[in-house]
Amino acid sequence: MNTLAGPQNVESAKEGANRWSALLAKLSVDDLTDHFLNRVLRVPGYDILPLPSSEIRRTGAASFAALIRGLHQGNEGSSGRAERLAIATHVGVSRARAGIPIESLMTAIRLDFSILWGELTSIADDADAGLLVRHTDRVWDMVDSYASQTQTTYMAERERMHNEESSVRQGYVAALFGEMRPPAEMLSHIADELRIAETAPLCVALAIGKEMAGLRVVVASAAQRDAEIFTHHLGDGLVAFWPCDERPGSAVQEAASQISNLRLGLLKAVQGIADLPDAARLARELAHLLTPEDSEALTMPVAWARIARLRLAASGSPITADVDAALARCGVGERARLIEGVRVYLSSGSIAASAEALFCHRNTLMNRLRRFADVTGVDVTVPQQAARLVVAWA
Incomplete structure (x- = not known):
């Protein structure tokens, strides 16, 4: 049958609480902090003193003092939790700003338990064994709670730092594509902030419409491998640029390979950030030249003839009006055979390969090529004459 705690149990609990308080009172914050410093400065990340040792000592002493106050039975009110939260917040923010890895920070904080527990066991008597066992979970829970609060603050600060840096860097990227070109001094500063050489060869891609989603996916995947591809919304498109990297297997090279398989405009080896605005405009022009038959990125080696055709047409200069008129005098069947033969030949420049393709x-x-020359006056075996048709039929 259960009964209320008798006088002896109450007295025993009171004695245990008094003994626990007595053990805690024997703890020296200075000694604990000295032990902590001796050990924490050997933790990777702390061994190069990312912070002044005075700061590490100050926060170490404050955390030990707060933990000891919290471990006193009946002294775990809201003020104690608020005190530890304030210390955890300061430690999390300052260590994040100092660039200390999260793993190193957690190792350092959990040293508090081993140091605190080691000191308690050293000052305790054999008769205190049961008392220590009863308080083990309490000590660990308090240290672990402090560690969790510090970790949460650290991660929030790192996220804030990342957002701040991204915002600043995005501002620099936007300046590159602004209406006013940055002066040379500003370009040099932007290059430094983006951590790219000012005259480094760059790759530039621009996607429009639904193709932008695929480009965003590649950029995000590259970021997961710490490969940065800069992006900026430019008019109706999303422009991306990155330093050229042809090293096999590198994150940037793999991302570039994936981008080349997207339907967008792509320029390679743009000479430095000063040329980015012009390169982006040309990449947009390439993107708008994509046809349903194009299944990958459109580049200048492939699309130069299309661009030339459009620009000549825009200038009002007829390219093949004489050729079209001459072919119109042929019968429908002959005209189709001549055009087919010339198109296939122009795609390779090889008689053997073209004949094979045409069966x-x-x-x-x-004979078809000679007939075409007789009818139109254009000998497609002569590069200078063939160029006119390459452009016109692009």
């Missing part, structure tokens, strides 16, 4: 004898193809 005809090479002499048959050569």
Whole structure:
């Protein structure tokens, strides 16, 4: 049958509480802090003194004092929790700003338990064994709670730092594409802030419409591997640029390979950040030249003829009006065969490869090319004359 605690149990509990308070009173914050410093300065991340030793000592002493006050039975009110939270907040913020790795910080904080517990066991008597066992969880829970609060604050501060840095860096990226080009001195500063050489060869991609989603996915995947690809919304498109990196297997090289498989405009080896605005405009032009037949990025080696055709057309200069008029005098069947033969030949410049693609004898193809020259006056075996058709039919 259960009964209320008798006088002897009450007296025993009171004696235990008094003995626990007596043990805590014997703890020296200065000695605990000295032990902590001796050990924490050997923890990777702390061994190069990222903070003044006076700061580490000050916060170490404050945390031990707060933990000891909290361990006194009946002294765990809201003020005690608020005190430890204030210390945890300061430690989390200052260590995040100092660049101490989170693993090192957690190792340092959990030293508090081993040092505190080691000191308690050294000053306790054999008769205190049961008392220590009863308080083990309490000591650990308090240290662990302090560690969790510090970790939460640290991670929040790191996120804040990342957002601040991203915002500043995004501002520099935006300045590169502003209406007014940054002066040379500003360009040099921006390059330093973005951690790229001012004249480093850059790759520039621009996606429009629904293709922007694919580009964002590649950029995010690269960031997970610590490879930074800079992005900026420019008019109707998303422009991305990064230092060229051809090292096989590098995160940037793999991202570049993935981007080349997207339907967007792509320029390689742009010479430095000063040329980025012009490169972005040209990349946009390439993106707008994509056709349903294009399944990957459009580059200048592939699209130069399309651009030339559009610009010549915009200038009002007819490119092949004479050729079209001459071909119109041929019968429909002959005209189709001549155009097919010339197009296939222009794609490779090889009689043998073109004849194979057309499933005809090479002499048959050569006869078609000669006939085309007779009709139009354009000999496609002469590069200068063939260039006109390459542009017109791009």
